[in-house]
Amino acid sequence: MTGAPGASAAGAVPGAGAAGAAGAAGAAGAAGMSGAETVPGASGAPEAGAAGAVPAADSAGAAVASPGATTKTLKKVLSIAGSDCSGGAGIQADIKTISAQGMYAMSVLTALTAQNTTGVFAVQEVEPAFVAQQIDAVFSDIRPDAVKIGMVSNAAIIAAIAERLRYWRAERIVLDPVMIATSGGKLLNDNAVFALVELLFPLASVVTPNLPEAEVLCGHPIINDAAREQAAREIAGLTAGAVLIKGGHGALGDGIAGGAAEAAAAGIAASATAAAAGTPAAPAASDTPPAASDTTAASGEARDLLHNEGTLLWLSAPRVATKNTHGTGCTLSSAIACGLAAEQPLEQAVRQAKRYVGAALSSGLALGRGNGPLNHLVWQSGRSLSGGI
Numbered sequence: 001m002t003g004a005p006g007a008s009a010a011g012a013v014p015g016a017g018a019a020g021a022a023g024a025a026g027a028a029g030a031a032g033m034s035g036a037e038t039v040p041g042a043s044g045a046p047e048a049g050a051a052g053a054v055p056a057a058d059s060a061g062a063a064v065a066s067p068g069a070t071t072k073t074l075k076k077v078l079s080i081a082g083s084d085c086s087g088g089a090g091i092q093a094d095i096k097t098i099s100a101q102g103m104y105a106m107s108v109l110t111a112l113t114a115q116n117t118t119g120v121f122a123v124q125e126v127e128p129a130f131v132a133q134q135i136d137a138v139f140s141d142i143r144p145d146a147v148k149i150g151m152v153s154n155a156a157i158i159a160a161i162a163e164r165l166r167y168w169r170a171e172r173i174v175l176d177p178v179m180i181a182t183s184g185g186k187l188l189n190d191n192a193v194f195a196l197v198e199l200l201f202p203l204a205s206v207v208t209p210n211l212p213e214a215e216v217l218c219g220h221p222i223i224n225d226a227a228r229e230q231a232a233r234e235i236a237g238l239t240a241g242a243v244l245i246k247g248g249h250g251a252l253g254d255g256i257a258g259g260a261a262e263a264a265a266a267g268i269a270a271s272a273t274a275a276a277a278g279t280p281a282a283p284a285a286s287d288t289p290p291a292a293s294d295t296t297a298a299s300g301e302a303r304d305l306l307h308n309e310g311t312l313l314w315l316s317a318p319r320v321a322t323k324n325t326h327g328t329g330c331t332l333s334s335a336i337a338c339g340l341a342a343e344q345p346l347e348q349a350v351r352q353a354k355r356y357v358g359a360a361l362s363s364g365l366a367l368g369r370g371n372g373p374l375n376h377l378v379w380q381s382g383r384s385l386s387g388g389i
Contacts, residue, residue, distance in 0.1 A: 074104040075341040078138055079334060080131075080161060081150030081178075082111035082123075088373030089115075089327030094148060094334040096376035100356070101338040106144060108134040110152050110161075117326050117368030125153055128160035135164040146172035146341035148334045149204075153188055155195035162199035172340040173241075175204035176333035179213050193217075201239040206308075206346060208333045209235065210246045232307040242308040242346055244336075246329065247301075304354065308346055317354055320361040324372035331374055332357050 079094035087093075091107045098105035110131055114122040138144065147170050152158050165173065177196055179188040188196070193216065201207060215222050217238070218231040228245055235243045302319045305312065335356045339349025360374035367373055 074102070075145045075338070076104045076106065076142055077334070077337050077341050078106045078108065078144035078147045079150065079337075080108040080110060080135070080147065080152070081330065082113050082153070083109055084113055084115055084327070086116040086326075086368070086373070088117065088368075089330045090151060093327040093330040093373070093376065094150065097331050097334040097356075098338055100376055100379045101335065103338050103341060104142075106138050106142065108138065110150075110157050113151075117370035117372050119370070123153060125157065128156040131157055132160040132164045135161065135168070139164075139168040139170070143168075144170070144341075146174065146337040148174045148176065148337040149200060150176050150330055150333065151178045151188075152196065152200070153192060155189070155192045158192060158195040158199050162203060165203055170203070171205075172337065173204050174333050174337040174340065175200055175207045176329055177207060177209050177213050177217070178329065179216060197238050204239050204241045205340060206242040206244055206336065206350075207235065207239055208244045208246060208329070208336065210329055214245045228305050229312055232305050232312060236307045242306065244307075244350060245305045246332065247303040247305070304350070306347065306350060313347065315350065315354060317358050320358065322361055322364075324366060324374070325361065326368070326371045326373045328357060328361070328374065331360065331376065 077098045079091055079098070081094060082090045084090035084092050090113065091109060095105040095107060108131060110126055112124040112126070113120055147165065149161065152161060177188075179193075197217070209217055211222055211228075214228070214231050214235060218234045220227070220231070222228050222231050222245075228247075232243050232245050235245070300319055301316050303317075304315045306315060307313075332353050335353035336349050339352050340346070342349075344352070356379060357374070359378045360376055363375035363378045365372065365375040
């Protein structure tokens with residue numbers, strides 16, 4: 001691991017070939033975007049005999065049981081994200097969430113963070129080649145039923161992830177475009193927004209930005225319901241999947257993200273990239289903000305907006321009065337991935353994930369001196385291990 005991104009030739013990804021090396025080195029070109037790459041072998045495992053290749057799993061991606069043993073299977077969800085040493089967000093939140101849904105959690109680390117409920121103090125990024133090797137190790141043995149992607153802090157890591165997910169033909173991908181931590185710490189480099197949109201958005205079944213992230217992606221302030229609907233349509237133009245703009249960051253009204261010039265530049269770059277990749281271009285942002293809507297969110301509700309197959313759907317839930325929201329976005333996106341792993345329709349998966357997050361927020365857990373974590377064990381056999389709800 002290193003504080004500066006970049007991949008070495010050593011530790012090349014088994015079975016990746018030239019395209020895999022390009023992805024691990026951070027090249028965001030044709031190799032990373034190619035949808036026509038042929039996966040060797042019927043099961044999609046690396047070529048037999050390849051140097052350092054990981055042994056292939058059976059066709060279901062499960063370990064072969066010993067003769068006479070009783071076997072049991074679980075739905076399997078992979079989280080590709082950063083570590084939160086305080087346990088409230090990132091990989092730790094994802095593993096807790098997946099386990100609470102009764103599923104088998106796996107992880108690929110993209111970064112180590114020194115953070116807690118009060119802030120992010122340091123970030124140590126993982127080498128892109130090693131990120132790719134982790135993905136290969138998982139998919140070649142226990143193939144995930146769904147994948148959640150969270151913190152991916154630089155373009156080289158993004159390219160490596162995209163290349164390997166294409167190689168393994170990953171399905172049911174939930175992309176949480178993590179840019180800023182709940183505590184305010186920056187988790188995505190400025191130059192990585194372009195790569196995120198170009199390489200990962202086309203792979204996603206659903207993208208789950210919060211309001212500040214949606215403003216960056218669409219390039220204009222989201223000041224009311226009409227602006228959010230406009231933003232959802234624009235972001236949907238960057239992905240073949242659905243878009244869920246989360247409303248938990250507060251009532252609309254003043255443009256949350258700030259940095260209007262940078263946000264607009266990011267939105268324009270993303271649109272241009274999508275057009276170059278053959279993705280339907282996003283509608284151009286109007287210079288004039290949309291007129292105020294009569295349905296602008298009241299402060300007593302947390303309202304999410306789902307854009308799915310051209311249809312807009314508002315999903316409302318009571319806003320929980322708590323400052324302890326550390327890891328809420330990570331938790332919601334991994335819970336959605338669990339629903340998709342169970343082959344639920346997207347709307348059902350989103351609704352169930354919202355119920356789980358609402359219960360976890362409402363449980364009254366209070367840890368830390370800042371924005372504390374959720375109680376991820378709120379659904380554990382109907383009560384938490386500590387004797388709570």
